[in-house]
Amino acid sequence: MEPGDDGGTGMSTVTYSVPDVSCGHCRTAITNEVAPLPGVHAVDVDLGAKTVTVTGEALDEQAIIAAIDDAGYEVALQE
C-alpha cells in the first residue's frame, strides 16, 4: 500500500518493525503511547508480523519511534 492511496486526503500510513511485541499487553502498551500523538488516527499492532502500522495525517515518524521506545520496545522504521 502506498501513502496517499485514499485519494488525497493527506492520510498516510507508516509501518514500524517492533521485534519484541508478543502479546496483548504489548499491543495495549504501544497503542496507549502512540494513539495520543498529533495526527494519529489508528494504530495497528500485528503480533504475528511484529509490526506497528500507524495511519494518520502529517505523522511525525520520529515522535512515533520515541513513543514506541517509551513503551519499552525496540523499534525501527520498516522500509
Ligand SMILES: [Cu+2]
Ligand atoms: Cu506482551
